[in-house]
Amino acid sequence: MINGTKALDRSLRWGMVGGGGTSQIGYIHRSAALRDGNFVLQAGAFDIDAVRGRAFGTTLGVAEDRCYADYETMFAAEAARADGIEAVSIATPNNTHFAICRAALNAGLHVVCEKPLCFSAAEADELERLCAEKKKIIGVTYGYAGHQLIHQAREMIAEGLLGEIRIINMQFAHGFHNEAVELQNASTKWRVDPRFVGPSYVLGDLATHPLFIAETMVPKLKVKRLLCSRQSFVKSRAPLEDNAFVMMEYDNGAVGTMWASAVNCGSMHGQKVRVIGEKASLEWWDEQPNQLRYEVQGQPVQILERGMGYLHSRALEEDRIGGGHPEGLFEAWSNLYRRFALAMDATDRDDQTFLRDFWYPDVHAGLMGVRWVEQCVQSADAGAVWVDC
Ligand code: NAD
Incomplete structure (x- = not known):
């Protein structure tokens, strides 16, 4: 705590x-x-x-x-x-x-x-x-990724409660940019200009979040190849996409999908990660970050609540107020910054033992996201073809 x-x-x-x-x-x-x-x-x-x-x-x-x-x-x-x-x-x-x-x-x-x-x-x-x-x-x-229930999912998956993982379904699909709001909004303007945002809009801006959450929940799975199709529904944004679909194949035979969108009208964030195994599934939405759905085939749905004693100790380490009281994005970020401080200090002391088992979104996580976006763009721009990762 x-x-x-x-x-x-x-x-x-x-x-x-x-x-x-x-x-x-x-x-x-x-x-x-x-x-x-x-x-x-x-x-x-x-x-x-x-x-x-x-x-x-x-x-x-x-x-x-x-x-x-x-x-x-x-x-x-x-x-x-x-x-x-x-x-x-x-x-x-x-x-x-x-x-x-x-x-x-x-x-x-x-x-x-x-x-x-x-x-x-x-x-x-x-x-x-x-x-x-x-x-x-x-x-x-x-x-x-600083939300505690993501770490509960990671532990449950590592313990084998879902069985072998078969499908990962990811999305971050909001509706706030369904029209050219960038004409009025400075924070959106640079997001749809390749000089400021690079080779993609929603893939880099949105999809990298659920991608990293999924990597955190199931660290063992590696994407083997992917296929991406991207669209610019607001035409002035081309070549940058405001909507994209990605299909992925993982090295254990599992498959995944990603939907990233800024034109999903009516949706606030629509950020979800659903991990489906051979026995059960877990699902987490960022708009209800204090709940994790655990669905075992043939049994009633269980909603696991943040801060409760039945959770794994790793999911309770960063609890700040106990179950029932909602925590949110500011707490999730505080958890990450606390981890950044610990990693900085351990690096200064060259404490490799500590760092070996210590989780935080590091430079390699940043690299993985950038590489994935690059491969998605390569696939989409070649006409939605499979690209090896
Ligand atoms: P913004 O346009 O609202 O603000 C950018 C800020 O940077 C402004 O204060 C601007 O004056 C300043 N700035 C620009 N160039 C600078 C420079 N060379 N030196 C010093 N200051 C400079 O942008 P934002 O929405 O706050 O996004 C900033 C970054 O945060 C982006 O990379 C974006 O992708 C990222 N972001 C991340 C999340 C997240 O959930 N992690 C959410 C939103 C934005």
């Missing part, structure tokens, strides 16, 4: 790039990092607009001289201070992730980076190599 006690005997000195006052995702980074005292916000290049970024940073309590105009200046100035930052989070549009991650690692910082990690598998490979060389981590904010 988490009760606010620090995971480490100190707070890691932390900075941010992006996540400014008008950003969608900046606040949840700060809320999650600061929640349990594992990080303390000391510096930032919070905004593409330096004046706006400094004004915002000071309202967060960051000293004015540590609210920087850009990340290069921040990394250089902080490296020169005895009390400079040790870790940085990157919450900027996708086109900037690779360069900022690389600069941060070269400056000797641990990194938390938004998904998708970068544009190409070659870039992600380079970041993975650089992490190993610099002995620093990149944590990737697949935020939903």
